Structure formats: structure tokens, C-alpha cells
Amino acid sequence: MLAYIIRRIFQSIIVLLAVGLVAFSMFRFVGDPIEQLLGQERTVQDVERLREALGLNDPFPVQYATFLGRAATGDFGISYRQSRPVAEIIAERAPATLELAFVSGFLALTVGIGLGVFTAIRRDGWAANAIMSLSLVGVSLPTFLIGILLIYVFGVQLRWLPTFGRGDVVDLGWWTTGFLTTSGLKSLILPSITLGLFQMTLIMRLVRSEMLEVLRQDYIRFARARGLSAKSVNFRHALKNTMVPVITVTGLQLGAIIAFAIITETVFQWPGVGLLFINAVQFVDIPVMAAYLMLISVMFVMINLLVDILYVWVDPRLRIDGRHT
Amino acid sequence: MFMLRTTAMLTLATLATGAYADAHSTTLKWARAGDSLTLDPHAQNEGPTHTLAHQIYEPLIIRDVTGEFEPALATDWAPSESDPNVWTFNLREGVKFSDGADFTAEDVVFSFERAKSETSAMKELLTSIVEIRAVDDYTVEFVTDGPNPILPANFTNLFMMDKDWAEANDVVSVQDIANGETTFAATNANGTGPYTVASREPDVKTVLEANPDYWGVGEFPLGYTTIEYTPIQNAATRVAALLSGEVDFIQDVPVQDLGRVGETGGLVVKTAPQNRVIFLGMNMGADDIERDNVDGANPFADVNVRRAMNLAINRDAIRQVVMRGQSQPAGMIAPPFVNGWTEELDAVQPQDVEAAKALMAEAGYGDGFTVQMDCPNDRYVNDEAICQAVAGMLGQIGITINLNAQSKALHFPLIQNGTTDLYLLGWGVPTYDSEYVFNFLVHSKEGDRGSWNPTGFSNADVDAKIVSLSSETDLDARNATIGEIWNVVQDEQLYLPLHHQVLNWGMTESVGTEVSPEDDPKFKHFSVN
Numbered sequence: 001m002l003a004y005i006i007r008r009i010f011q012s013i014i015v016l017l018a019v020g021l022v023a024f025s026m027f028r029f030v031g032d033p034i035e036q037l038l039g040q041e042r043t044v045q046d047v048e049r050l051r052e053a054l055g056l057n058d059p060f061p062v063q064y065a066t067f068l069g070r071a072a073t074g075d076f077g078i079s080y081r082q083s084r085p086v087a088e089i090i091a092e093r094a095p096a097t098l099e100l101a102f103v104s105g106f107l108a109l110t111v112g113i114g115l116g117v118f119t120a121i122r123r124d125g126w127a128a129n130a131i132m133s134l135s136l137v138g139v140s141l142p143t144f145l146i147g148i149l150l151i152y153v154f155g156v157q158l159r160w161l162p163t164f165g166r167g168d169v170v171d172l173g174w175w176t177t178g179f180l181t182t183s184g185l186k187s188l189i190l191p192s193i194t195l196g197l198f199q200m201t202l203i204m205r206l207v208r209s210e211m212l213e214v215l216r217q218d219y220i221r222f223a224r225a226r227g228l229s230a231k232s233v234n235f236r237h238a239l240k241n242t243m244v245p246v247i248t249v250t251g252l253q254l255g256a257i258i259a260f261a262i263i264t265e266t267v268f269q270w271p272g273v274g275l276l277f278i279n280a281v282q283f284v285d286i287p288v289m290a291a292y293l294m295l296i297s298v299m300f301v302m303i304n305l306l307v308d309i310l311y312v313w314v315d316p317r318l319r320i321d322g323r324h325t
Numbered sequence: 326m327f328m329l330r331t332t333a334m335l336t337l338a339t340l341a342t343g344a345y346a347d348a349h350s351t352t353l354k355w356a357r358a359g360d361s362l363t364l365d366p367h368a369q370n371e372g373p374t375h376t377l378a379h380q381i382y383e384p385l386i387i388r389d390v391t392g393e394f395e396p397a398l399a400t401d402w403a404p405s406e407s408d409p410n411v412w413t414f415n416l417r418e419g420v421k422f423s424d425g426a427d428f429t430a431e432d433v434v435f436s437f438e439r440a441k442s443e444t445s446a447m448k449e450l451l452t453s454i455v456e457i458r459a460v461d462d463y464t465v466e467f468v469t470d471g472p473n474p475i476l477p478a479n480f481t482n483l484f485m486m487d488k489d490w491a492e493a494n495d496v497v498s499v500q501d502i503a504n505g506e507t508t509f510a511a512t513n514a515n516g517t518g519p520y521t522v523a524s525r526e527p528d529v530k531t532v533l534e535a536n537p538d539y540w541g542v543g544e545f546p547l548g549y550t551t552i553e554y555t556p557i558q559n560a561a562t563r564v565a566a567l568l569s570g571e572v573d574f575i576q577d578v579p580v581q582d583l584g585r586v587g588e589t590g591g592l593v594v595k596t597a598p599q600n601r602v603i604f605l606g607m608n609m610g611a612d613d614i615e616r617d618n619v620d621g622a623n624p625f626a627d628v629n630v631r632r633a634m635n636l637a638i639n640r641d642a643i644r645q646v647v648m649r650g651q652s653q654p655a656g657m658i659a660p661p662f663v664n665g666w667t668e669e670l671d672a673v674q675p676q677d678v679e680a681a682k683a684l685m686a687e688a689g690y691g692d693g694f695t696v697q698m699d700c701p702n703d704r705y706v707n708d709e710a711i712c713q714a715v716a717g718m719l720g721q722i723g724i725t726i727n728l729n730a731q732s733k734a735l736h737f738p739l740i741q742n743g744t745t746d747l748y749l750l751g752w753g754v755p756t757y758d759s760e761y762v763f764n765f766l767v768h769s770k771e772g773d774r775g776s777w778n779p780t781g782f783s784n785a786d787v788d789a790k791i792v793s794l795s796s797e798t799d800l801d802a803r804n805a806t807i808g809e810i811w812n813v814v815q816d817e818q819l820y821l822p823l824h825h826q827v828l829n830w831g832m833t834e835s836v837g838t839e840v841s842p843e844d845d846p847k848f849k850h851f852s853v854n
Contacts, residue, residue, distance in 0.1 A: 029735075030732075030734060030735075031732055031733075031734020031735045031738070032734060032735075032737075032738045033734075035733065035734055035737045035738060035741075036734065037502070038446065039369075039370030039371060039446055039449070040765070040777065041370065041449035041450065041765075042449065042776070043449065043773050043776065044773075044776065047741075049503075050503055053501075053503030053504070054502075054503050077505060078502055078505045078506070078507060080502060081362060082362065082363070082527050082528070083362070083363050083365075083368065083500055083502055083507065083508075083511050084507055084511065084512070084527070085507060089527075092526075148561055148562075151561075151562065151565045152565065155565055155569045155571075156565050156568045156569045159569055159570070162569075162571060163562060163565045163566050163569050163571055164555070164557055164562050164563075164565070164566050164571070165529075165530075165555060166529075266558060266559055267559055267561075267562060268562065269555070269556070269557045269558060269559065269562055271526070271528060271529040275528070275558070276528070278558075279528065279558075282703065282732070282734070283734075284734045
């Protein structure tokens with residue numbers, strides 16, 4: 001088990017380095033940061049001076065090595081756009097994204113599993129069919145469209161919920177939270193539905209098909225024959241055995257929720273790291289882009305690692321096989 | 326029951342006090358697409374950054390909503406009678422910075438020196454100044470390297486800082502991003518302006534409170550005691566925030582939503598011509614150009630081709646279809662309030678496809694040619710759609726366009742490096758004088774001039790005239806030279822002006838303001854209706 005984890009960590013580091021290299025090779029296609037840093041009256045000498053000082057004249061492997069060297073000491077540089085340390089900006093923005101991702105993930109998981117089980121058990125009921133048809137909307141509509149629709153209906157027409165931002169937040173010193181104020185909670189509703197809808201329908205459909213599969217198995221039939229209650233059969237015996245694929249998907253989707261919050265954050269002007277990244281791309285703010293991409297890849301790698309470990313824990317068969325190989 | 330009633334009474338009482346407080350304080354909730362990049366007033370020469378700085382800091386002179394000079398920290402100014410190289414500015418007395426320090430000539434000298442320093446973004450506007458002297462506490466003299474009749478025009482975004490405050494907080498020099506520095510002035514401010522910063526989270530929210538000790542109290546409307554500034558990047562969300570009443574005032578209203586906002590009860594859209602002309606430029610100087618299908622020749626080198634293109638463009642159609650009425654067709658690259666603008670020069674030639682085809686045939690391109698057009702897609706109002714429309718119109722005279730629309734961060738380097746043959750660009754004239762246009766767009770690309778002229782146009786006579794403008798003190802002679810240069814530019818069809826961009830501000834009916842051509846609301850001029 002330990003050897004397995006160490007091997008996985010080693011692989012993860014290689015993946016991280018590769019992601020960084022690809023990212024740095026892409027930056028020059030995003031544009032020239034000098035355009036944004038100096039006004040239209042700039043002189044050629046100024047452009048050259050700044051370019052040299054920022055290391056933009058170096059080939060990208062050199063830029064990457066410099067970045068890694070500094071990052072190793074915890075220094076991610078200064079944002080070109082905001083002129084403040086990148087680490088400070090990301091730390092400021094992360095709570096917004098993480099809280100949004102947490103609420104969306106929670107919604108997706110609870111509602112998704114609940115509806116999945118319901119639609120599997122009541123396979124032919126009209127309610128289950130209606131839910132299945134509606135879930136197509138969640139899978140097929142693009143996020144920004146759902147966001148704009150929700151803003152239009154609940155923000156502009158009904159005026160129940162705020163159209164943008166995070167509302168009032170409480171500063172805990174190292175974390176800002178929107179969970180403690182009414183406006184903060186109200187502001188969370190639309191973005192978290194927008195962000196979580198796709199995952200919710202995905203989990204629901206997955207749970208449903210896995211459940212249908214499991215419910216056909218002999219041991220379920222025997223469990224019924226033994227006279228166990230329907231609740232016990234459905235939730236203790238059936239649902240538990242559908243969990244392995246659901247954990248994989250949920251794990252990967254949690255990463256996706258954080259990484260792809262970009263669109264939702266842009267539509268709702270949610271002050272998280274996704275919006276920060278979009279601004280950085282438009283400004284060609286290389287230090288912020290680099291730090292963000294590295295952070296996201298670290299997160300994906302960590303989640304994958306955790307999922308792998310969870311497998312072994314949930315499925316005893318993997319544990320036994322692992323011991324022999 | 327008793328409990329319930331007491332609670333209800335208490336709630337009512339709280340509500341009542343809340344309403345009472347509201348009668349004395351007025352809040353303006355303001356949104357635009359971008360945020361200010363820094364609070365350091367000399368670190369960025371950029372619209373949203375200057376706009377926020379105008380509320381907190383002040384220059385010697387500002388421009389009012391009509392574009393005219395308005396005294397701010399200087400009460401009056403004039404060139405010295407004895408020496409044509411000197412401008413004298415008399416400063417306003419009794420002005421205090423928000424930390425209580427007095428504003429004096431020493432601060433002016435310090436601020437200009439700071440703005441002229443190596444890492445300042447404002448230094449290009451001050452290159453002609455060789456010395457700044459404090460004559461007494463309230464008089465400052467600017468010595469230039471030659472007579473500079475339009476010097477004050479460079480001062481309208483040049484903000485005054487307190488020397489002692491800067492020294493105490495170690496911000497005497499402007500932040501140098503390249504050295505990885507962070508400074509106190511980037512996140513803190515101490516100005517003489519009508520508002521002070523109550524709180525600021527970059528990109529999220531900035532709250533300004535009225536400065537009770539402001540020198541202009543009683544002189545300006547100062548209708549709002551609190552300004553809440555939230556950048557909202559997505560245009561649809563920004564409009565939704567105005568429609569839902571969450572903000573009172575937005576800049577950058579997308580043209581497709583103007584009707585919607587205007588028709589909503591309680592909301593109004595106000596428009597004004599903006600200080601920005603959209604135009605096309607061509608590489609006319611090269612012997613052969615790379616991104617076309619003509620070998621060994623450059624079609625743009627022939628003035629007939631350039632004139633044909635000018636005739637082929639239907640600017641009214643662009644205005645109606647692409648810009649939904651929100652543009653003013655242009656014949657020259659200068660908005661009407663710029664010195665040197667004339668109605669004649671700005672007159673637009675109507676589209677004449679037959680005449681254009683004849684000119685093409687005369688130039689030997691009767692069968693047309695193919696060329697690449699470079700275009701930004703995130704810089705100007707509907708920029709990519711303008712290029713598509715122009716491509717269609719040029720197609721009518723046989724010029725096939727390969728459109729290359731991309732982000733501004735990729736587009737502008739093409740113009741800077743001269744690796745484009747046909748491109749779209751927008752130009753504003755912050756000094757309100759044609760010399761600025763000539764320096765950057767018309768002068769040959771050499772030295773500090775012509776940095777935005779990748780056309781290859783180079784005319785020694787014109788260059789000499791442009792250089793002479795900076796030191797000509799006889800304003801009539803100077804204006805005559807400006808007219809001569811414009812005539813060459815128009816005759817040569819150096820550029821193809823398309824239109825003057827129009828600015829739109831959306832607001833609730835209670836907001837009392839007109840639109841400023843610089844797109845920089847100054848909230849001290851705002852009243853509450």
C-alpha cells in the first residue's frame with residue numbers, strides 16, 4: 001500500500017512538471033504583456049527595457065526554469081495587472097471559488113444520488129420520466145446560457161436573488177466567507193446551481209444506470225426473498241454496490257467544478273480564482289496564469305491520488321489483489 | 326402575543342431609523358467592465374485607473390464634460406511674458422490632503438518629478454519639461470526645452486501627491502513591476518480629491534466616502550456621499566445588474582442592449598461622441614507585401630487603390646447595421662473637439678462602387694487581389710463585426726479579404742512590429758490637439774515618433790512640419806501648419822477613417838450627469854435628481 005502511494009506521488013510530480021512546461025510554451029501565443037503594461041505613448045527604449053527586465057526575451061524553457069526556481073521558494077512573482085504578489089491575490093480569491101465549488105458539489109452529490117435512486121426504483125413512474133427528460137436540459141445546455149437564464153428570471157424579472165457578486169462577506173482573517181450573511185447565502189444560490197447542474201444530472205444518470213444494473217443481480221433477488229424491507233435492500237445492498245464508479249466520477253468532477261468555475265464566475269462576476277484567471281489571460285499576466293495553472297494541476301493530481309486510495313478502501317477485492325502483486 | 330408585538334414594534338423602529346439615515350446619505354452604485362489597476366496615480370496611463378484616481382487625487386487642471394479645461398488645484402495658468410519657454414501656474418490656496426497636510430508648490434514639484442521618473446507610466450507626456458520650480462508656496466513654473474503652447478493639455482491626468490506622505494511611506498519612486506516590488510502607494514491613497522477610499526478589494530469592490538474637508542464643497546454638486554464601485558466584466562450581467570436595480574450607473578453599455586435599457590421605466594441611456602476614431606491602415610511603403618496574392622508588387626502603394634477602398638466603404642451601413650446607430654461616420658482621425666478638426670476634413674465620401682472599380686482598373690487591379698486583414702476582437706465596440714462588414718464591401722470591388730480577428734494582446738504587436746498589411750485601429754487624442762495624432766500616426770517611424778505608424782509612409786517635408794509644431798508659439802501659424810499636414814494625409818489617403826465611436830452610459834433617472842468624452846465620470850459633478 002505504501003509503495004503504491006509513493007509510486008503514485010512520484011508519477012504525480014512528473015505530470016506536474018510536464019503541465020508546467022506545456023503551459024509556458026503556450027504563453028507566447030496568448031500575446032505580449034508589454035502591450036498592456038505600457039500606454040500608447042510608450043517609446044521603443046521603454047519596451048525593450050521592460051521586456052529585458054521581465055525576462056520576456058528569454059526562450060520559454062529558461063522562463064520556466066526561472067519560474068520553478070522561484071516557486072520552489074514560495075515566490076510566485078508579482079502580478080503584472082494588479083502589481084501585488086500573486087500568492088497574496090490567489091489566497092484572497094481562493095475562498096470564493098472553494099465555497100462555490102463546495103456548495104455546488106454538495107448539491108450535485110445529494111440531489112444527484114437521491115434522484116438517481118428514485119428514478120431507478122420508480123423506473124416507469126411519470127415523475128421519474130419527467131425527471132429524466134428534464135435532466136437532458138442540464139446535460140445539454142451550456143453553462144453560460146443557464147447562468148444568463150437564471151439571472152434573467154430570478155434576478156431581473158422576479159428580483160428575488162442578486163445578479164452578480166458574492167454579497168457581504170465576513171472576514172475571518174485567513175478566509176472570507178459568505179456563509180454567515182443573508183446576502184452572502186442568497187448570492188450563492190444561482191451560481192452554485194449553474195455550476196453544479198451538469199454534475200448533478202451526470203451523477204443522477206450514473207447512479208440510475210448502476211442501480212438498474214445492480215437491482216437485476218441475484219443477491220438482490222435473494223435479499224428480497226429473505227423478506228428484507230425495500231429500504232434496506234435499496235439503500236444498504238444495492239446503493240452501496242453502485243458507489244465505486246460514482247466515487248471516481250465525483251472525484252474527477254470535483255476537480256472539474258473548481259477548474260471550470262471560470263465560466264460561472266465570469267457570468268456572475270464571482271470574485272474567485274476563475275475570474276482572476278480570465279482577467280490574467282486577457283492581460284497576458286504571465287505570473288498569475290502560471291501560478292493558477294500549476295495550482296489547478298496540483299489539485300487534479302491530488303484528487304486523483306485520493307480517488308485511487310479511496311478505491312482500495314471501498315473495494316476489498318483491490319486490496320487483496322494489491323497485496324499479491 | 327405580547328412578545329411578537331414588541332418584536333414587530335422594534336423592527337418598525339429600526340426601519341424608521343434606517344430611512345432617516347438614508348435621507349442624509351446618498352449612495353451611488355457604479356459598475357463598469359474593468360477595475361482600476363492600481364491606486365498609484367503615476368503607475369498606469371489607462372482609462373479605468375485614471376477614472377478612479379480622479380475621485381481621490383486631483384491634477385492641476387481637469388476637463389469638464391464638454392472637454393474644456395476646468396481649474397482644479399491650479400486656479401489659473403499662462404505662459405510667462407518674459408520667457409516663451411516658461412509656463413506659470415498659480416495654485417489654489419487652503420487645500421489639504423486627506424491626511425491633513427497642506428498642499429503647496431513643493432508637492433507639485435515632487436509630483437511632477439515623480440511622474441517624470443524612469444518607472445512612471447506618465448513620463449511620455451512630460452518629455453518637453455526640463456525643470457519645475459517652486460517660485461513661492463503657491464506659484465510653480467515649468468521650463469520646457471522650447472516654447473510649448475499646448476503644455477497644459479498634458480496635465481489633465483497628472484495627479485498631485487503629498488511629498489511628506491510619499492517620503493514617510495517610502496513611495497518616492499513609482500513601483501517597478503519588473504523588479505518584483507510592491508509599494509504602499511499601490512494599495513493606499515492620500516489625495517486632495519472629493520472622495521477618500523473607505524475600503525478596496527481589487528477586482529471586487531471599492532467604496533469611496535465623501536471627503537468632508539474638500540475645498541470644493543459648495544462649489545460642486547457633490548450629490549453622493551458614498552460611491553460603491555464594482556467591476557462587472559460580462560456585458561449581459563452588467564446590464565442585468567442595472568435592470569434589476571442592484572446598480573445605479575453603468576459604463577460600457579453594449580449597443581445591442583441600449584434599447585432594452587432605454588425602454589425600462591426609471592432608466593435612461595445618455596450618449597456622447599467619444600474621443601476615439603476607428604480606422605483602417607495599410608502598409609503602403611513596402612515594395613511587396615507578404616500577406617497578399619500579388620507577386621512583386623504592393624497594391625497599397627498605389628494611391629488609386631487606397632482611394633478606391635475609401636470609396637468602397639459604406640460608413641452609413643456600418644453605423645446602422647453593425648453599430649446600431651451608435652457611431653458617427655468619420656472622414657479624419659480626430660474627434661470634433663480636437664484642435665485641427667474641420668467639418669470639411671471630417672466629411673464622409675458616400676459609397677460609390679462604380680467609381681471605385683474604375684480607380685482599381687486604372688491602378689491595374691481591375692481583377693482585384695487577395696489580402697489579409699488583421700483585426701482585434703476585444704478592444705473596440707463590435708470591432709470584429711466592423712471588419713467583417715468592411716471585408717464584404719471591399720469584396721464588391723474585387724478585393725478578397727482573409728480576416729484574421731484575434732485578441733488585442735496579439736493584434737497590437739502586429740502593428741508595433743509592422744507585421745501587418747491591413748489592420749484596424751482606434752485612436753484617441755488625450756491632448757485635444759492634432760500634433761498628438763501626427764506624432765504617433767503620421768510621422769515616419771523613427772526615434773520616439775511614429776511608433777504607431779506601420780504604414781511605411783515617410784515624407785521628409787511632413788516630418789519637418791510635425792516637428793515644428795512642438796515649438797511654434799504663433800498659434801495661427803501653428804494651426805495653418807496643422808491644416809497643411811491634414812491636407813497631405815487626406816490627399817495621400819494615408820488612412821481609411823471609419824467612424825467616431827459613441828459613448829453610452831446607462832443610469833437610473835435620479836443620477837444627474839452628462840457623458841464625458843473621455844469616459845471618465847468625475848463624481849463631484851454628479852447631482853441627485
